[in-house]
Amino acid sequence: MFHQLRVAEVCPLTDDSVTISFEVPDELRAAYWYAPGQHITIRRQVGGVEIRRTYSLCDPVPADPIPGASATGSASGPRPAPASGPVPGASRGPARLRVGVRLVEDGAFSTYALKELLAGDVLDVMTPAGRFVLEPRPGRFAAVVGGSGITPVLAQIGTVLAREPAAGFCLIRSDRTAASTMFLEEVADLKDRWPDRFQLVSALSREDRRSGLPSGRLDADRLVTLLPALLPVSAVDAWFLCGPLGLVGAAEHALNALGVPRSRVHQEIFHVDEVPAGPAAAGPTSGGGTVRVTLDGRGGSWPSAGGESVLETVLRNRSDAPYACKGGVCGTCRAKLVSGEVRMDRNFALEPEETEAGYVLACQSHPVTPVVEVDFDA
Structure with a gap:
């Protein structure tokens, strides 16, 4: 279901990306409760044509869930239950929602978001949905992300490490350059806050660095060698792959080659080039x-x-x-x-x-x- 939400802030992240924060009125806060990894859909009219774009929520789930709230009601099916049980004096849900938007060439919404959208503007926003979710629980978790694919994983890491002392997380991220890296400071803050439970590995595909991984794409062959050197692959309870199709496919292939059960691998694609439709169905x-x-x-x-x-x-x-x-x-x-x-x-x-x-x-x-x-x- 869509509701009109007012834009609280539009903040630059990089030269080609921003974060958008929405104010959630008190009467709608229960409807916008979300699980770490979920997304919202934003609707806008452009030249009389309706466009919709989906963006992942990047902030950790608020620490105080809605007392007695229903875990259903998402616009695209059942919504996962809140990440922890009710606590005395809890609020009724998030007061703000924040997403990251990267500029896409000729993008009908991303161009508007980076060049025109202002605090105080009102947009139609769908209630949270999605099943690319990591509920806080003990265990070892890992993610391979590319570009804006960091967005839902940022919410997952911040939530699980804050809620579950027996959880650890390894993040392998790939970006074009340091200047194009979204949420660079926020990920660094997570590393400073949980140095013993959060492992960060960064790769740049178009820029050389004095330290860290050599530059270049994280293809399947490279990941097959890299992942076992970083962590005990078989001991990871769940893998989260997010970003463009090429990277997610490479990571999935590498994990399969390393013997990781398919049930432990979760993925969300952020960009897919157009492909021809399948052959017409006979009948x-x-x-x-x-x-x-x-x-x-x-x-x-x-x-x-x-x-x-x-x-x-x-x-x-x-x-x-x-x-x-x-x-x-x-x-x-x-x-x-x-x-x-x-x-x-x-x-x-x-x-x-x-x-x-x-x-x-x-x-x-x-x-x-x-x-x-x-x-x-x-």
Whole structure:
């Protein structure tokens, strides 16, 4: 669900990135409770066209959760429970939300955010969503991130180290240059605060340094050699990979080569180049079919125009259907396939366990059978 939130601050991070802080009114603070690693979607009209962009929340989860708060109600499905139990005198949720935005070439929102957005402006902001989450618990954790992929992991590290004394975290980050590194000082502060429990390794792909790792990309071969030299790979309880597709794919390949079970690896893609859609599905849906939907407790059944996705069919009839990127990356449109068959053009958001359980991305799913039924509430 979207609410209008006022911008509290727009602060430069690097020459091509900023942080945006939103004020959360008292009456909405419960709705904007989030788990470490979740994101928000921002909506804006540009030339009469609605655009949506998804950005991860970068601050640690507030230390005082909402007493008796529900752990559900996220715009894209169940929301993970708050990171710890209620405490006496707790607040009703975060008073502010903060995200990091990096400039994308010709980006409709990022250009606006860096060049025009001011404190006091009001934007439509969706309640937090996402399953790239690390709830505080004892254990050893690690992340491989690239560029703006540091954003959700920053929230994870700050939350788990503050809440769980028996947790440790190793961060391997890759950036182009030192000047382009987002949250450089904040990550350094984490290292100063928890020197015994937080290990930081930085690599620069386009700049040489006197110390640290040699410059160059962190490809799969390099990670296969590097990771065992940094930490006992098999002893890591969970791995978090975040950033552009190339880096995440390389890290996933390296961890597989090192024998890490797939169930311990979690990933979130921040950028994917356009790829051609898959071959058209053969069958009766070429001339249209029927899409049945459960959304926010209400059902509906509508004809599908030939070639359109499940999400496109739903949006023609229910404008409140959840979505953000429409590119198979953010996972906001995740739904359970109840019956029928679909073809997904691309999927960079769902874990293998989710697809095996029948979940699909509505924005990428095209009906293959005459009737398809999905449940956005599942």
